[in-house]
Amino acid sequence: MIRTGAQYRDSIRDGRAVYIGGERVKDVTTHPMFKPLVDIRARIYDMQHEAATRGALTFEKDGEVNAIANKLPMVQQDWWDKRRATDTVLEDIGGIVTRVGDETVGEMWSLYDGQDVLNEVDPQFSANIRAHIDHVLHADPFHVSANTDPKGDRSKAPQDQDPDMLLHVVKETDVGIIVRGAKYETAAAYANQAFTKPTIANWGNAALSDYAVGFVCDLGSPNLKFICRTGFAGRAPAEDYPLSNRFDEVDTLVIFDNVLIPWENVLFYRHTKAATFIRSCLHRYSAFAFVQRNLKLADMMIGAALFNARQTGLDKQQAVQEKLSTLAVYREGINAHLTAAIALAERSPAGLLMPNQSLLYTGRVLACSQLHEMMHLARELCGGQICVTPDAAAFAAPETKPWLDKYYTVNEDWVADDRRRLLALARDMLNSDYAGHRLTFQLFAQSPPFAHLAAVHRNFDWDGPLQFAKKAAGLSDKVLLDTGRTPGDRAVNQWFSEQIADKAAE
Numbered sequence: 174m175i176r177t178g179a180q181y182r183d184s185i186r187d188g189r190a191v192y193i194g195g196e197r198v199k200d201v202t203t204h205p206m207f208k209p210l211v212d213i214r215a216r217i218y219d220m221q222h223e224a225a226t227r228g229a230l231t232f233e234k235d236g237e238v239n240a241i242a243n244k245l246p247m248v249q250q251d252w253w254d255k256r257r258a259t260d261t262v263l264e265d266i267g268g269i270v271t272r273v274g275d276e277t278v279g280e281m282w283s284l285y286d287g288q289d290v291l292n293e294v295d296p297q298f299s300a301n302i303r304a305h306i307d308h309v310l311h312a313d314p315f316h317v318s319a320n321t322d323p324k325g326d327r328s329k330a331p332q333d334q335d336p337d338m339l340l341h342v343v344k345e346t347d348v349g350i351i352v353r354g355a356k357y358e359t360a361a362a363y364a365n366q367a368f369t370k371p372t373i374a375n376w377g378n379a380a381l382s383d384y385a386v387g388f389v390c391d392l393g394s395p396n397l398k399f400i401c402r403t404g405f406a407g408r409a410p411a412e413d414y415p416l417s418n419r420f421d422e423v424d425t426l427v428i429f430d431n432v433l434i435p436w437e438n439v440l441f442y443r444h445t446k447a448a449t450f451i452r453s454c455l456h457r458y459s460a461f462a463f464v465q466r467n468l469k470l471a472d473m474m475i476g477a478a479l480f481n482a483r484q485t486g487l488d489k490q491q492a493v494q495e496k497l498s499t500l501a502v503y504r505e506g507i508n509a510h511l512t513a514a515i516a517l518a519e520r521s522p523a524g525l526l527m528p529n530q531s532l533l534y535t536g537r538v539l540a541c542s543q544l545h546e547m548m549h550l551a552r553e554l555c556g557g558q559i560c561v562t563p564d565a566a567a568f569a570a571p572e573t574k575p576w577l578d579k580y581y582t583v584n585e586d587w588v589a590d591d592r593r594r595l596l597a598l599a600r601d602m603l604n605s606d607y608a609g610h611r612l613t614f615q616l617f618a619q620s621p622p623f624a625h626l627a628a629v630h631r632n633f634d635w636d637g638p639l640q641f642a643k644k645a646a647g648l649s650d651k652v653l654l655d656t657g658r659t660p661g662d663r664a665v666n667q668w669f670s671e672q673i674a675d676k677a678a679e
């Protein structure tokens with residue numbers, strides 16, 4: 174089933190306790206700081222029905238139409254389709270939003286891969302994850318991610334400080350568990366459900382812990398409170414800050430003040446092995462859509478920088494061309510990782526098709542770790558005028574307009590209003606509060622940089638380089654290695670085998 178924008182709006186008008194700027198929000202769908210993102214999410218739902226876009230966003234199976242973003246990936250085409258669906262949305266809305274569902278739903282597929290681990294704990298839990306993946310397909314909820322607790326003093330065990338610093342179970346009942354604590358969750362105030370699980374933790378030797386709990390939280394549950402950071406929308410005119418006013422994804426500290434989680438929503442409980450498993454592969458699928466956002470951001474930076482260089486006639490300078498090329502190298506580096514991750518995709522333990530893990534995780538490090546430098550380069554290319562240009566009101570006011578028309582009209586093709594608009598876009602993308610927030614989002618929202626590198630360490634095939642160096646150095650066979658293949662070879666061999674199998678099937 175696919176929902177409409179109106180159905181989505183109705184679903185979040187459930188009396189939830191949302192606060193922003195110290196005030197209780199009456200209706201999250203109409204509040205000026207939430208409305209722009211609620212409208213975009215509603216637009217994505219409506220695009221699933223519109224003739225021009227439904228082909229890119231939905232698929233039909235057994236007479237039922239479902240969202241491509243929610244489809245379990247089984248074959249390469251599923252990944253091309255997902256990539257196209259995300260592009261279709263971002264191009265339609267004319268900007269970048271990340272936490273709108275396609276980027277978070279994949280976290281549940283990672284747990285689906287851990288059904289063996291869940292079965293060891295309790296077979297009911299593996300039945301629950303299958304049911305939830307099915308539910309997402311058929312009910313089309315807006316699904317977000319909850320990992321990060323306030324955490325408190327990391328030098329102390331949770332039991333030695335306020336125990337709520339990490340979310341934990343306080344009681345078991347016949348109908349479910351009662352949980353207490355808090356999580357940071359982007360978009361939770363206007364979403365339907367969140368896959369909630371422990372943050373990165375060192376469980377030591379403990380096999381069981383009240384803190385090792387994972388569940389799907391219905392965000393309309395009683396006793397939840399959503400305390401949001403102040404939004405960017407409405408702070409300054411939309412003409413001057415076009416991104417802040419339309420694409421701010423409001424982050425929330427979600428308070429769990431003794432919230433009942435029904436047993437059917439519990440995905441694991443008390444077993445640290447399950448918690449460790451999910452942390453080891455949480456972004457196995459969802460990193461793809463996350464990194465894809467960097468690609469779109471790179472496009473926006475390149476576009477703004479190149480337009481500026483063309484407006485000012487600087488695009489013919491070799492030094493300027495080299496800087497533009499550096500941006501292009503960054504963009505194409507991300508593109509290459511994403512494309513190769515699909516082309517060399519791998520089977521998961523549960524039989525799903527994962528993007529090639531080494532390429533995906535190294536691509537995430539490339540995209541996120543270089544972003545600040547690329548933003549700085551784009552800022553440099555756009556020039557100091559992005560932060561000294563007067564606002565739209567000054568361009569319209571009778572006394573100042575003639576002067577600004579004179580100095581901002583570059584030639585007959587580039588009139589003052591277009592130059593002002595381009596500089597406003599560049600300022601909001603590179604210099605504003607929103608720009609800093611987006612950079613921080615890419616740095617942290619899918620775990621911090623050290624965890625990105627840890628994922629590379631777990632997924633890169635170290636044996637290939639060892640083997641190569643072993644031979645070059647003439648090391649003895651006392652040096653034992655698993656394989657004689659390089660990491661690239663391993664993926665390429667799999668690709669060849671699949672091609673041969675496909676040809677045989679034809």
Ligand SMILES: Cc1cc2nc3c(=O)[nH]c(=O)nc-3n(C[C@H](O)[C@H](O)[C@H](O)COP(=O)(O)OP(=O)(O)OC[C@H]3O[C@@H](n4cnc5c(N)ncnc54)[C@H](O)[C@@H]3O)c2cc1C
Nearest residue numbers: 318319320321357358359424613614617618620621622623
């Ligand atoms: C814009 C934004 C949106 C977010 N959205 C979500 C969301 O939707 N859902 C969600 O669950 N979370 C979300 N987060 C939270 C995000 O996952 C955390 O910020 C991130 O996991 C880091 O946790 P922390 O902020 O508590 O930093 P800390 O854990 O305090 O870490 C700070 C720094 O300390 C160092 N450090 C800490 N521990 C280690 C270690 N073990 N090894 C090496 N270095 C270490 C690193 O330099 C690290 O960057 C969001 C964050 C941001 C900024």
